[in-house]
Amino acid sequence: MHTTTSATDRAYRYAKEAILDRRYAGGDLISEGDIAAGVGVSRTPVREALLRLQGEGLVRLYPKRGALVVPVSQGEIDDVIETRRLVEGHTAQKAAGAEADVRGALVRRLGELLGRMRTEVDGDRQAFILADRDFHREIVAASGNDILVGLYDSLRDRQLRMMEEGVRTVARMCRNIDEHAAILAAIEAGDGPAAGRAVQVHMDGAAHLLGART
Template sequence: MPASAAPPVTTTTTGGAPVKRPPAADRVYQHVKQGVLDRRYEGGTLLTEGELAEAVGVSRTPVREALLRLEVEGLIRLYPKKGALVRPVSAQEIADVVETRLLVEEHAVRKAVPAPPALLARLAELLAEQQVHAAAGRYAEAAVTDRHFHVEIVRSAGNEILSRLYEQLRDRQLRMGVAMMHAHPDRIARALAEHEEILDALAAGDAERAADVVHRHIGRVADLARGEVR
C-alpha cells in the first residue's frame, strides 16, 4: 500500500491512551503550509521532495500528494524533477485581497452595529492578545490574532455566504500579515491603535465611523505593500 494511502498511525501516550497521528500526506501538507505562512519558507525558496520527506519523516509519495494540494491553493509552483517553488506574494495578489477585504469588511462592520456585548468582549480579548504577541516580536501569532479580530466582525454580520468567502482569504491574509510586520515593524503599533478605534466605534454604535476606520486600516496595507512586497 502506498504511504499516502496508509491509515493514520496510532501511537500511545504516557497514560496509555491511543492517539491517532494524521496521515503522512497531511503531516507534510501542514509542515510546508505552516512554513510558508510563518516565512520559514520564503517566496522564491525551492523545496525538494527528498528534503521534505526527511524533515517530516515520511516517504516521497505523501510528499508529492501534499505538494499537489499546495499548488492548487496557490502557495507553491511545481517544477518536474526540480521541486516546488514557494510563490512570492505579488503586488496583484495584494491588490486583489485588499479590494475583496474592503468590500466584505466595510459592509460587515456596518451590520455589526449595534454590537452585542459578547462581540465587544471577544474583540477586546483578541486585541489584548495581539498586543502581547506584538510586544514579544511573535509576528506569526500576532498576524493570526489580527485575522481573528476581523473574522469576528465579519461573522457578526450574520451572512454565511460572506463568511465563507472571507474564509477563502485566510492563508493569503496570514502570509501577507506576517510579511508586512517583518517589513514594517513600526506599522504594528498603528494597526493596534486602529483596532482600538474600530472597537471604540462599535461600542459607541457608530457604524459610519467604524467603516471609515476599517477603510483606512485595510487601505494602508496596500499603500505600504505597493512595490515593497514581491
C-alpha cells in the same frame, strides 16, 4: 487511511508554514524529498500536500523537478488588499448592525483580543500577530458566512508572506492598536458607516506597508 491523511496534513502544514514565514522564499524550488525529510514521512503524502498548496496558488509543480514557490507579484498584493477592504468593510458594518446581545458578545471578545495586543507590544511579537489576526477573524466570523471566513483566512495567509522583516515596528503596532480600537468603538456604538470607515483607514495602513496600489 487515517495514517495517510495525518501524514498529508503534517506535510501540508510544514510546507505552508515554511512558505508563509519565508523559509522557502518566492522563486525557490523545493523537492518532495526535502519536505519528506523535514516531516519524517514518505513522498506520497508530500505529493498530496503540494497539490493542495498548488490549488491555493502558493506553489507550481514541475514533474520530476519539484515545486516552485510562486513569487509574490504586485498584482497579488493589490488584489489581496482590495479583497480585504471589501470583505472586512462589509462584515464590520454587518457586525455593527447586529442585535444588541450578539453585538455585545462580539465586543467582549474583541476587547479581550485588543487587550492581548496591548500586552504584547513589547513582548511576544508572534502573540501580537495572532491576536491581530483573530480580532479581524472574529468580525468576519460574526457575519455567519462560512465562505467569507474561508476567504479571509486565505487572504491573511497570503498577506503574511508579503510582509517584510522589520516592517512591524513598535510604532506600527501601536498604530494598529489605535485603528483596532476605532473599529471596536464603532461596532460597540452600532454605527455601521463608522465601522466601515474605520476598516478602510486600517486597510490604508496595510496598503502602505505592502506597497499596494489600491
